[in-house]
Amino acid sequence: MSQHALLRSVRGLGxxxxxxxxxxxxxxxxxxxxPQEDRHDHFAVRxxxxxxxVHLIIDLHGAKRLDDIExxxxxxRRCVEAARATLLHIHLHHFQPSGVSGVxxxxxxxxxxxxxxxxxxxxxxxxMCGSADPDKCIPVLREAFSAKRVGVNEILRGQAD
Amino acid sequence: MSQHALLRSVRGLGxxxxxxxxxxxxxxxxxxxxPQEDRHDHFAVRxxxxxxxVHLIIDLHGAKRLDDIExxxxxxRRCVEAARATLLHIHLHHFQPSGVSGVxxxxxxxxxxxxxxxxxxxxxxxxMCGSADPDKCIPVLREAFSAKRVGVNEILRGQAD
Numbered sequence: 485m486s487q488h489a490l491l492r493s494v495r496g497l498g499x500x501x502x503x504x505x506x507x508x509x510x511x512x513x514x515x516x517x518x519p520q521e522d523r524h525d526h527f528a529v530r531x532x533x534x535x536x537x538v539h540l541i542i543d544l545h546g547a548k549r550l551d552d553i554e555x556x557x558x559x560x561r562r563c564v565e566a567a568r569a570t571l572l573h574i575h576l577h578h579f580q581p582s583g584v585s586g587v588x589x590x591x592x593x594x595x596x597x598x599x600x601x602x603x604x605x606x607x608x609x610x611x612m613c614g615s616a617d618p619d620k621c622i623p624v625l626r627e628a629f630s631a632k633r634v635g636v637n638e639i640l641r642g643q644a645d
Numbered sequence: 646m647s648q649h650a651l652l653r654s655v656r657g658l659g660x661x662x663x664x665x666x667x668x669x670x671x672x673x674x675x676x677x678x679x680p681q682e683d684r685h686d687h688f689a690v691r692x693x694x695x696x697x698x699v700h701l702i703i704d705l706h707g708a709k710r711l712d713d714i715e716x717x718x719x720x721x722r723r724c725v726e727a728a729r730a731t732l733l734h735i736h737l738h739h740f741q742p743s744g745v746s747g748v749x750x751x752x753x754x755x756x757x758x759x760x761x762x763x764x765x766x767x768x769x770x771x772x773m774c775g776s777a778d779p780d781k782c783i784p785v786l787r788e789a790f791s792a793k794r795v796g797v798n799e800i801l802r803g804q805a806d
Contacts, residue, residue, distance in 0.1 A: 536761060536768060539702070541800055575734050577750055585755065587748045589738055593759050594748055598772070600697060600803070607697060607802045609770060611759070637800070639702055641768045642761070 528613055536642025537593055537613035544606040544625060546632025550599035553578045553586075559628040560588045560595055563621040567592075569612060592616040604632075611641070689774055697803025698754055698774035705767040705786060707793025711760035714739045714747075720789040721749045721756055724782040728753075730773060753777040765793075772802070 530538050549555050553576050564571045569592045576586035582602060588595040593611035600606070606629065612618040626634050691699050710716045714737050725732045730751045737747035743763060749756040754772035761767070767790065773779040787795050 536764075536766060537759075539768070539770075541700070541802075543803065572738055572746075573736050575736065575748075575750060577733055585733075585750055587736075587750055587755055587757070589736060589746055589748055593746065593768075594757050596748070596755050596757065596772070598698070598754050598774075603697075603803070605697060605803050607700070607754075607772070609700075609772075611757070611768070611770075613759075639798070641702075642704065642764070642766050 528615075530638075530640055533640055533643060535640040537611055537640075538618050539609060539611040539639040539641050540618045540621070541637040541639065542608040542610060542622065542625065543635035544608070544629050544631040544633075545635070546604050547599075547606055547629035548604070549629055550604070550606055551578075551582045551584065551601040553584050555628070556584050556586055556597060556599070559624065560586060560597065562624050562628070563595055563610070564588060564590065566620040566624050567610075567612060567616045567618055568620075569616040590616070595621070606631075689776075691799075691801055694801055694804060696801040698772055698801075699779050700770060700772040700800040700802050701779045701782070702798040702800065703769040703771060703783065703786065704796035705769070705790055705792040705794075706796070707765050708760075708767055708790035709765070710790055711762040711765070711767055712739075712743045712745065714745050716789070717745050717747055717758060717760070720785065721747060721758065723785050723789070724756055724771070725749060725751065727781040727785050728771075728773060728777045728779055729781075730777040751777070756782070767792075 528535055528537050557574065557576050560574065561571065569590045571588055572591055573589040576584060578584050584597070584599045586597045590612065592613045595608065595610050597606055597608045608625065610618040610621050622634065622636060625631065689696055689698050718735065718737050721735065722732065730753045732749055733752055734750040737745060739745050745758070745760045747758045751773065753774045756769065756771050758767055758769045769786065771779040771782050783795065783797060786792065
């Protein structure tokens with residue numbers, strides 16, 4: 485991908501209205517991004533490497549509160565804030581008798597979580613472009629779920645050729 | 646994670662009703678999973694390795710139709726079908742003037758897509774547990790977006806200790 489092409493995506497990308505609505509079916513609120521806000525998916529620079537975005541693959545082991553959907557939603561929202569990202573849409577699903585899957589769609593890409601409470605395990609990925617800082621999510625997650633062990637793998641997506 | 650803990654998650658996990666609803670705000674239909682269907686996030690076995698799920702990190706280069714939100718939604722649905730997964734919720738967001746972000750929440754985890762049409766680049770991830778086969782999504786994506794180059798990295802999430 486050329487740097488020029490990536491740079492082009494920075495300019496004047498308004499956020500249309502559909503995702504600003506509240507998803508009332510699931511009683512999950514969706515933030516209203518600033519109407520004139522640019523799309524936040526322009527290139528990122530990570531350790532000197534220019535790329536479309538930084539994708540963190542995060543594993544929580546020995547973790548707690550993995551079946552508490554409200555806590556999980558609040559934690560995803562804290563992650564968005566900590567990373568200085570913009571929430572467009574959030575959806576969580578609680579399985580019976582246990583387990584939660586959730587996704588937050590961001591102006592800067594997404595966060596996902598899938599939990600196995602009975603195993604104390606959660607699989608997350610945090611993909612962020614532009615100036616949002618996905619690393620800021622890690623201490624939030626570690627603390628929120630009292631994780632004994634946190635594994636993080638970093639992938640630089642769409643590196644410029 | 647112990648094998649026992651993973652096995653426990655297979656049993657009798659009903660899918661509650663909220664995600665069966667149509668998301669009318671975005672006019673995106675959501676499938677109705679069978680009421681007695683188990684949660685599909687039990688362990689997977691990949692090349693003899695037992696894990697919580699297979700996570701494919703997929704990059705499309707030289708790709709087309711990356712700004713066509715209806716085509717992207719239809720393609721995600723085709724991926725779900727091809728992998729024999731169960732769709733719980735789907736949400737796509739179109740940026741102005743170009744670019745789409747989309748997520749499909751599955752009984753088996755999720756699919757996400759983020760497109761940079763001006764660069765011919767799309768970043769996807771496909772995370773599937775249980776018997777769903779994420780590899781089946783790759784030819785669907787390659788064909789749907791006429792990708793000149795498809796990069797795939799596989800991560801086995803939550804491998805049994």
